[in-house]
Amino acid sequence: MKKILLCCSGGMSTSMLMKKMAEAAKSRGIDCEIEAMAVAAFEDAIQEYDVCLLGPQVKFQLDSLSEVAATYGKRVAAIAPMDYGMMKGDAVLDQALALID
Amino acid sequence: MKLYDAIIDVVERHIAPLASKVGAQKHVRAMRDGFIVAMPFIILGSFTLIFAFPPFDENTTNSFARAWLDFVAANMDQILMPFNMTMGIMEIFVAMGVAYSLSKAYKMDGITTSALSLMGFLLIAAPQSEGGLTTAHMGGRGIFTAVICAFYSVEMFRLLKKYNITIRMPEQVPPAIQRSFELLVPVLVMFLTLFPLSLLIQNQFEMLIPAAIMELFVPLVSASNTLPAIIGALLLCQLLWFSGIHGAAIVVGLLSPIFLTNISVNIEAFVNGQPIPNIFTQPFWDFYIFIGGSGATLALVILMAFSRSIHLRSIGRMSLVPGMFQINEPVIFGTPIVLNPILFIPFVFTPIINAVIAYFAVHTGFVGMGVATTPWTTPAVLGASWGSGWTLTPVLLVIVLLILDVFLYLPFFKMFEKQMLEQEGPAKAASTVGEPVSA
Numbered sequence: 001m002k003k004i005l006l007c008c009s010g011g012m013s014t015s016m017l018m019k020k021m022a023e024a025a026k027s028r029g030i031d032c033e034i035e036a037m038a039v040a041a042f043e044d045a046i047q048e049y050d051v052c053l054l055g056p057q058v059k060f061q062l063d064s065l066s067e068v069a070a071t072y073g074k075r076v077a078a079i080a081p082m083d084y085g086m087m088k089g090d091a092v093l094d095q096a097l098a099l100i101d
Numbered sequence: 102m103k104l105y106d107a108i109i110d111v112v113e114r115h116i117a118p119l120a121s122k123v124g125a126q127k128h129v130r131a132m133r134d135g136f137i138v139a140m141p142f143i144i145l146g147s148f149t150l151i152f153a154f155p156p157f158d159e160n161t162t163n164s165f166a167r168a169w170l171d172f173v174a175a176n177m178d179q180i181l182m183p184f185n186m187t188m189g190i191m192e193i194f195v196a197m198g199v200a201y202s203l204s205k206a207y208k209m210d211g212i213t214t215s216a217l218s219l220m221g222f223l224l225i226a227a228p229q230s231e232g233g234l235t236t237a238h239m240g241g242r243g244i245f246t247a248v249i250c251a252f253y254s255v256e257m258f259r260l261l262k263k264y265n266i267t268i269r270m271p272e273q274v275p276p277a278i279q280r281s282f283e284l285l286v287p288v289l290v291m292f293l294t295l296f297p298l299s300l301l302i303q304n305q306f307e308m309l310i311p312a313a314i315m316e317l318f319v320p321l322v323s324a325s326n327t328l329p330a331i332i333g334a335l336l337l338c339q340l341l342w343f344s345g346i347h348g349a350a351i352v353v354g355l356l357s358p359i360f361l362t363n364i365s366v367n368i369e370a371f372v373n374g375q376p377i378p379n380i381f382t383q384p385f386w387d388f389y390i391f392i393g394g395s396g397a398t399l400a401l402v403i404l405m406a407f408s409r410s411i412h413l414r415s416i417g418r419m420s421l422v423p424g425m426f427q428i429n430e431p432v433i434f435g436t437p438i439v440l441n442p443i444l445f446i447p448f449v450f451t452p453i454i455n456a457v458i459a460y461f462a463v464h465t466g467f468v469g470m471g472v473a474t475t476p477w478t479t480p481a482v483l484g485a486s487w488g489s490g491w492t493l494t495p496v497l498l499v500i501v502l503l504i505l506d507v508f509l510y511l512p513f514f515k516m517f518e519k520q521m522l523e524q525e526g527p528a529k530a531a532s533t534v535g536e537p538v539s540a
Contacts, residue, residue, distance in 0.1 A: 016431070058347055060121035063125075085430065085434030
């Protein structure tokens, strides 16, 4: 099972995307767990997940969060603004899966 | 569009990188996250206040209101207890929350530093008298002290660790006992630095450290209540959002001590039946200025939901419900508003116009000052009413502002829609023929 973490400022808008991604995963028969959180919870949470994707609005924290994630051998990336805005669950799921392998 | 290019250039080259640094800076983040720890307690406290001070006239003849008022008069102390133990001592939550968040950033033990910070804060802010701790400096006027105390305790502990200043025990002493002595040094340093300082300031100026620090911050706090300061904060927030950075998280992160100080001073006046002083509070920012989220985009979302452009219509409809709860990332990134020159003017200036109108509405007394801290995801009409102690005029103001915002966004929206329709091409446009525009 793959575990994907989504972070934005308060975990609100990423929770919308989380639902879309879960739907996409279900329709494709992919076994994965997706969780959305405030970026403040990132440091405690990252160990539990395979990868973390950031909302574009908190992309400015990408460098510092990547450093933390690297210590656990995990990767962090930012979601493309358009994919985020249009809540493209499929595309973002692909992005996450590509980073895990 | 020369001005637009120049502004974007300044934002991208100077403001955005600086904001990124500020927003990712450890102390700024710790402050923001620490306030988030305190927020549910503060919201509960604000919420219970309404039971103690229901929005009815003292001489009302309505039997329900009469019964409520009489009940309150008889049980004031008990009714105020939840308020006193949350909002009334919010600095305790802040002192611990900020210390915890900062220690996490340094990978230090959170509970130890929180306790250290709490001790330091109580030491300087709550002198015991007649068997009780006074809470006079814990209800909002000591926010800056709580933050400084949290920073101090964590940084001091970190330095002691870095230079390995600790009480050394012989090798044979079990590690658990060694650790308990390790903590003794920072506790001692905390005590030996803060307590004499507190006594000195009490002696010299006859006030406690929180009151002295508040004096220092008075100019900042009162400046925050002026229209230029509000517009300045807004402009920064909007320019950051426009370049794709969460401007609100950064600006509100910096403003939160001011918001909390302002609202608690307002509540104090409200409870004592005095005129309420501060205009600039969190409900003012969230519900009058940013109806539907940063940029006051609910108006734009409504326009988009009925657009002839397939793209705009689908984003608009998807964003209607989140927009009512003040969440608007889909609109900002999906439309997109980010770096969209056509939407630059309404996105930046609609909130400013809202702010100016709301400022005068509060100033002239048409709507009440903020007396409650509310969740920012409350729909604006509700939040505005809640924030002012459940009065009706704020609802009216929000509706008027929303209608105004629709007209402010309209010409720019039309321009952008036209462009989108051209891009979508005649084939796609043809496929929508027959579908009612307002469906």
